[in-house]
Amino acid sequence: MSVIQEGIDALMPIMPQFILIIAALIVPAIGLKSGKASSIFTMAAAALAIAVTAYMMYDGYTDSFMDIFEFNDFTGLMTVLFLIVLILVSLISYSGSETRKHHGEYFALLIVATVGMIFVAGASNLIALFIGIELASISSYALVAFKKNDPASAEASVKYLIIGGLSTALSLYGISLLYGLTGSVAISDVAQYLAEGSFTWTYIVAVITVIAGFGFKIAMVPFHFWAPDVYEGAPTPVTTFLAIGSKKMGFIVFFKIFLMMFILAQVLGGIPEMQWLFAFLAAATMTLGNLIAISQTSIKRMLAYSSIAQAGYILIVLAVGSSYALEGGLFHMITHVFMKGGAFIVVAALCARGLSENISDYRGLAKRAPLVAFAMMLFLFSLAGIPPLAGFDSKFVLFSSAVTPDGTWIWLVAVAVINSAISLYYYARVVKAMYVDKGASTEKMRVPMPFAIAIAICAIATVAIGIYPGPIIELCESAVKAFLLM
Amino acid sequence: MIMDYAWLIPLIPLLGFVAVGFFGKKLPEGGGYIAIGTAIIAFVISALVSYEYLTGDLFAASQPYVADIQWLAFGKYEINFGIYIDSLTCVMMLFSSFISTLIFVYSIGYMHGEGQRKRRYYAEIALFLSGMLGLILASNYLEMFIFWEIMGVCSYLLIGFWSFKHPEGDEASIKAASAAKKAFLVTRLGDVCFMTGLFVLLWSFGNLDFTTLFDPAEIAGADGTMILIGSLLLFGGVIGKSAQFPLQDWLPDAMAGPTTVSALIHAATMVKAGVYLVARSYPLFIQNADVMLLVAIIGGVTAFVAASMAMNNMNIKRVLAYSTISQLGYMIMALGAGGYLIAMEGEVEASIGYTAGVFHMVNHAFFKALLFMCAGSVIHAVGTEDMRKMGGLSKKMKITSATMLIGSLSIAGFPLLSGFWSKDLILEAAMEPSILGLPAGTIFLFLFALAAITAFMTAFYMFRMWFMTFKGQPKEASEHCHGESPRSMTVPLIILSIFAACSGFLIFLGLNNIITFSVLDHGSGVEYLVGGFGHTAGHIFESIFTNVWTYVSMALALFGILLAYLMYCKGSIDPARFNSNGESKIYKFLTARYFFPQLYDQIALKLGYGVARGVDYIDKNLVDGTVNGISNAVVGGSGSMRKMQSGYVRDYAAFIIVGVIVLVAILYVIVSWGGA
Secondary structure (H helix, E strand, O other), rough: OOHHHHHHHHHHHHHHHHHHHHHHHHHHHHHHHHHHHHHHHHHHHHHHHHHHHHHHHHOOOEEEEEEEEEEEEHHHHHHHHHHHHHHHHHHOOOOOOOOOHHHHHHHHHHHHHHHHHHHHHHHHHHHHHHHHHHHHHHHHHHHHHOOOOOOHHHHHHHHHHHHHHHHHHHHOOOOOHHHHHHHHOOHHHHHHHHHHHHHHHHHHHHHHHHHHHHOOOOOOOOOHHHHHHHHOOOOHHHHHHHHHHHHHHHHHHHHHHHHHHHHHHHHHHHOOHHHHHHHHHHHHHHHHHHHHHHHEEHHHHHHHHHHHHHHHHHHHHHHHHOOHHHEEEEEHHHHHHHHHHHHHHHHHHHOOOOOOOOOOHOOOHHHOHHHHHHHHHHHHHHHHHHOHHHHHHHHHHHHHHHHOOOOOOOOHHHHHHHHHHHHHHHHHHHHHHHHHHOOOOOOOOOOOOOHHHHHHHHHHHHHHHHHOOOOHHHHHHHHHHHHOOO | OHHOOOHHHHHHHHHHHHHHHHHHHOOHHHHHHHHHHHHHHHHHHHHHHHHHHHHHHHHHOOOOOOEEEEEEEEEEEEEEEEEOOOHHHHHHHHHHHHHHHHHHHHHHHHOOOOOOOOOOOOHHHHHHHHHHHHHHHEEHHHHHHHHHHHHHHHHHHHHHHHHOOOOOOOHHHHHHHHHHHHHHHHHHHHHHHHHHHHHHHHEEEEEEEEHHOOOHHHHOOOHHHHHHHHHHHOOOOOOHHHOOOOOOOOHHHHHOOOHHHHHHHHOOOOOOHHHHHHHOOOHOOOOOHHHHHHHHHHHHHHHHHHHHOOOOEHHHHHHHHHHHHHHHHHHHHHHHHHHHHHHHHOOOOOOHHHHHHHHHHHHHHHHHHHHHHHHHHHHHHHOOEHHOOOOOOOOOOOOHHHHHHHHHHHHHHHOOOOOHHHHHHHHHHHHHHHOOOOOOOOOOHHHHHHHHHHHHHHHHHHHHHHHHHHHOOOOOOHOOOOOOOOHHHHHHHHHHHHHHHHHHHHHHHOHHHHHOEEEEEEOOOOEEEOOOOOOOOHHHHHHHHHHHHHHHHHHHHHHHHHHHHHHHHHHOOOOOHHOOOOOOHHHEEEOOHHHHHHHHHHHHHHHHHHHHHHHHHHHHHHHHHHHHHHHHHOOOOOOOOOOOOOHHHHHHHHHHHHHHHHHHHHHHHHHHHHHO
């Protein structure tokens, strides 16, 4: 009895992952029989994991697993976020036209990738961090190729694999240099060293290779160009997963290494020059993403560029480098899951009903599927930052974090606000196509039930968080507190 | 205390929006009666709240009523959601809800034949009203901005309302759609300024509550430069929303929507929000005389430019749209002139600019709603908006022609009608700084001249419109006219015409004491009130009629009416003599709207889209090309490697390496620059 108890105690910090891994082992067996059953099984496992995590957070549980993984409010919040992503993606995966075969493997890969992301959220040393990233990445390479018999999907996957491999090499190179410099793989030691350290060539190269390697994950300029190709080629549920899931993982890595470093450096007095680097990267990423999005004709590519722009907004956190900015960043990451996820799910749903990814195909959609069109309008307006939707609130909190007493980053706020306005142009184009233009067909269209449920969840979250953001902000606040103690 | 329930005022139309949106299909008239009901309730509560506030102690002490609940708390900032009631709020919410009620009633008749789409229409106008009332009652700038944006989205939807199946065919549908987009995007330009202004103010004050921002002690403690920048940015928002020069162009295009929507936008909501923002932000704006000078100049130029564009337009609704812009310019100019005086002189007792601007906003709401609804009645009857196809309608549409005459006389500033009083005050306000010999006196003299010419032009184009529509020989479209519009349309016309005629007298009934701008200076304990300019009715009367400029503006207005009569009714002067049959350069210049639309197209489409395409091109080709070159050089020539699908990947990979090198270089520069 006591042995079992001890075992459970030891495993407790990674209990959500543990549940998921077991599910990932079972799901291929179910997948042989029915896609629907494996989807439901995946969602059930995720729901169980959410329940466990929520209970742990409610209980105020914090503990570490073998000094490589730490469960606290930050890890908990991110775990729940990733699990929500998993549920949304599983919900839309089996009834679509793009992921028809090999359901067992598909769901197993999805679950494993999620486990990797959760591991990154709680990782307290660089090796664990790296393994988590690789677990998530390698699974996603395979997922991208899941549109069988489609050359575009295969091509996207190969691209993703090669570029991903390169960025992995870069980040590993950076990590090894950091280890060489500090003699430790604990993230807190590394951040401490970086904060105190003086600039040497080794230091610069180590930092830049790490930035480049992980910058790939969040599609930061100038490491962004894979994103539109991969997002377009991958099956839409997988695109959703990449856009709202694996991107968040990349940000967590940045927060863990660099935000920690900046906050520590500020305690020591002095603004690290590297904050300027991130400010430029933020401005460049959002501007480039928004400008290129304007001229896109494929909605998936447009959303991909808009994702790049959103990454630019979140990079403000690293430029400002304060705990309050992180609060805004986490808040924006959460709202982004629902609004961007919602938009991609709508695309997937319409895809399942034979609509192409061309924006011109969305003409007259408001007549054909009024509720779906309305939800899409909500998501796009939320992405553009129209109040009182969730995207406005999180953008406001995020941007206001750059309004610091010394006014160093006020220009970045101006750039971000102007970018938001630019983004409205291409979002409004889709809304116009749906509501104003005449479509080729006026035939009514029904999206499959699982899609409808996923869209409804995202739409309700987008509106509800917009009107009553208090609880979410509080969650972010406690997550940030836990994060700083890590 | 009914004031504690003031939050119901925006909420009830919002509930109306939800109810109509969900159940409108099953309700009679697409839920129109629900929309009317919510508007009436909003008006009644507004009236009760206003009565309680204006008779209470708070008003006597020049204090606002504020009730807040916390909405957002992050970092060191707290954002409230609440209500802020002062005399300006009372005036605004009363006329907004009252006029909206009448417009809603009128819609029942006007939109009767619209079928299924009525549900969407009534849902959206209820949301529009909710947005406006929320904006008026907001207790901080962020809350105001939220409602401001809600109205923006609503106007996008409403202007595009007829884009599915416009009564005038496909081309008009496309026009409606692009007009909606234009309205949305142009006002968005203003919104960027507004939003950036919010951040600047948040930074300077650490808060966005009006109670904090308007507190003289807080203002004294804040950074002056930041208040200047913040004020300018807020005014940028006004320029977008209230269609001021040089962003005036979207409003005439927004005429593509149903006429009732135009009435709502022009009279009761939307564009008035900008003027309201200036009036509301007076405590901040008066900190810098230059801001107020800019406000006045923009207002004066807008008034003139828009009025001149209305002179030769043939579309009845567009003439009214230009007149709205022009009148908004008047209001903004008055507010600017009054504020300039306060900013320069400190405690001026007799600056009438604020009173004039707000007063004109109220009067304009009545006569412009009336004019639009009359125009709607005409369009409803004849089925066209082209005035060249009308004429001689006064016999068939007696009520419409009589009420429209009252509206036109009022806006033209015919003595004793409402427009006369406020316009006179505006001219006086514009004159004041130069009489007092302030530094910018010459500029204000020039603005006064512009305003006076505008007064003449207003009278001319309004009566040109009236004569072309109702007098002269009936043209093709007039033949189809079936007679007067239904009662649900004419009754609101009659009610509004009474107000349009008489609302000016309110100034003698104590309105001058309500529309005053007050600052309670906590620092010195001195309270000073601005406006009111003398407290007895006799005093006002005397100051208006002993002023020589009153008679000048009166003469200009009468001359304008006379000229229009001679040209378009009696026919003794042929309009062609002035414009060489539409060939003269000025005529073409005006028809082309000073070439502003082309300018925007050049900037927005060619430049904006061009930049986007350019960046895309660079991203795809140039960078790839360069990277190709570099990678070839590095790899040692790629002659053997054919450029296949994977070729791109190699380029991308090379690009990552280049990116790393560039980043290292940038960081090195930053470090060495930071060290130096």
